[in-house]
Amino acid sequence: MKITFLGHASIQIQIGETNILVDPFISGNPKASHININNLKADYILVTHAHQDHILDVEAIAKRTGAVIISNFEIVTHYQNKGIEGHPMNHGGSWEFDFGRIKYVNAIHTSSFPDGSYGGQPGGFVIEGERKNIYIAGDTALTYDMKLIPLQTKLDLAILPIGDNFTMGIDDAIIASDFVECDKILGYHFDTFGYIEINHEAAKRKFFDKDKDLMLLEIGESIEL
Ligand code: NI
Numbered sequence: 001m002k003i004t005f006l007g008h009a010s011i012q013i014q015i016g017e018t019n020i021l022v023d024p025f026i027s028g029n030p031k032a033s034h035i036n037i038n039n040l041k042a043d044y045i046l047v048t049h050a051h052q053d054h055i056l057d058v059e060a061i062a063k064r065t066g067a068v069i070i071s072n073f074e075i076v077t078h079y080q081n082k083g084i085e086g087h088p089m090n091h092g093g094s095w096e097f098d099f100g101r102i103k104y105v106n107a108i109h110t111s112s113f114p115d116g117s118y119g120g121q122p123g124g125f126v127i128e129g130e131r132k133n134i135y136i137a138g139d140t141a142l143t144y145d146m147k148l149i150p151l152q153t154k155l156d157l158a159i160l161p162i163g164d165n166f167t168m169g170i171d172d173a174i175i176a177s178d179f180v181e182c183d184k185i186l187g188y189h190f191d192t193f194g195y196i197e198i199n200h201e202a203a204k205r206k207f208f209d210k211d212k213d214l215m216l217l218e219i220g221e222s223i224e225l
């Protein structure tokens with residue numbers, strides 16, 4: 001499984017031959033100006049919630065690639081009405097896709113579309129790939145529901161928001177990594193705007209002091225699991 005950070009909360013995941021994009025917000029992110037959305041491959045686009053900083057490039061990429069949207073019922077319906085294919089889910093539900101199993105899990109946040117219309121309830125995704133399992137928390141507060149995840153899935157990586165203000169910050173993300181029982185963390189949802197700027201070295205040190213590994217990738221940088 002190859003994971004590429006595309007800035008903010010945008011992630012690309014390659015599982016075998018399958019390309020999965022998560023929450024593409026690239027063309028509106030000045031820090032990601034070296035990433036061209038017209039070059040991104042996508043068989044599926046996972047959307048955690050309907051906020052602009054998670055859906056900005058969904059429509060353009062889905063229309064170019066024919067990617068299938070995987071999200072909550074309301075978000076999938078929104079895109080189906082634009083002629084885009086989708087697979088609707090809701091909290092607690094899982095489905096076996098051709099690349100692996102996905103469970104749509106709870107997040108504590110909000111989920112309106114940019115025009116104020118209802119975007120369902122926000123979520124995160126647990127992805128069980130061929131050999132590796134990951135958790136993409138989405139925008140969320142620290143929540144006890146995270147403790148449910150390791151009852152069923154042994155995670156190899158937890159992708160957690162760390163920017164604070166709109167989501168968990170560093171200290172809560174450390175507790176979240178305890179709850180999901182995964183000490184390898186990829187931080188996201190930081191530095192994009194003024195409200196969520198963090199001190200990278202201080203953040204890494206805090207995780208390190210708890211025997212955890214916080215990875216902060218450059219935009220465009222990949223890791224292999
Ligand atoms: Ni949000």
Ligand code: MN
Pocket residue numbers: 009051053054139166189
């Ligand atoms: Mn966000």
